[in-house]
Amino acid sequence: MSDVIDIVSHHEPKPDDNSWVGGKPPEEEIEVVVYDPGWSGIFVELSGAIETALGAVALRIDHIGSTAVPGLAAKPVIDMDLTVEDPADEETYVNALEKLGYQLIIREPDWHQHRCLRLDAPRANLHVFGPDCPENIRHLLFRDWLRAHPEECALYERAKRAALEGARYVMNYNLNKQPVIRDIYARAFRAAGLI
Secondary structure, three states: OOOHHHHHOOOOOOOOOOOEOOOOOOOOOOOOEOOOOHHHHHHHHHHHHHHHHHHHHOOEEEEEOHHHOOOOOEOOOEEEEEEOOOOOOHHHOHHHHHOOOOEEEEEEOOOOOEEEEEEEOOEEEEEEEOOOOHHHHHHHHHHHHHHHOHHHHHHHHHHHHHHOOOOOOHHHHHHHHHHHHHHHHHHHHHHOOOO
């Protein structure tokens, strides 16, 4: 199990850190749409294809992010966490995922060996972490907290809509909603006895 300190600590990227594999992505229109019940089915299809392609290399695949929270408005992007034995060993999974249409876009060896792959159709982000990674634990805690607390879900949805103002990059959008996310995390951590 991950150290509690790692679970409750927020990641602060280094200002000079350039983790983009193919360069910074272009601006894209960011939209938050009403919840689509079909998102869970898309996750099932995508995770099934990943499991088939990777076999035993895929230790676990989790549906995370807002599309995993029934009723919550979200960007129409399926976010998933893939657990593999060693994310740094890209030869064990990247080629097989590329054959499914995924593209490696982020490599962060200093942050839990995180890798992120993007799928354009349907639009999905696949985050790769190792076993018992604190970030995967955080993602699941946040998802489950929102699923169980409608008032937090409503608060987060308002923050997401407000975060669209002036956001030309997903990173700007994420920064705009960060204070509310951290407040929600604090309540979830407290309820779980982590702080």
